Amino acid sequence: MPIYEYKCSKCGKTFECLQSVAAAPLRKCIHCRGRAERIISQSSFQFKGSGWYITDYKKAGAKSGASGKPVEKADKNAKAS
16 A cells, blocks of 8 residues: 655645555644645655666567667577678
């Protein structure tokens, strides 16, 4: 279950509440019973760097490289020129 963050318009306090996704948002502050609104807070994770998905979650047979072109395999029987 997600944790939702609320802010009271009367006392100005912010508080968190563990609720089901399907549950209705709280309307009253748990501190003063004033009007509370759900607020959007920052996420707790960050994506840093470039290409993390290419190296960490690559599927077999997927295209690779920045151009999106498949990488050709070297022929074992081909002679070097």
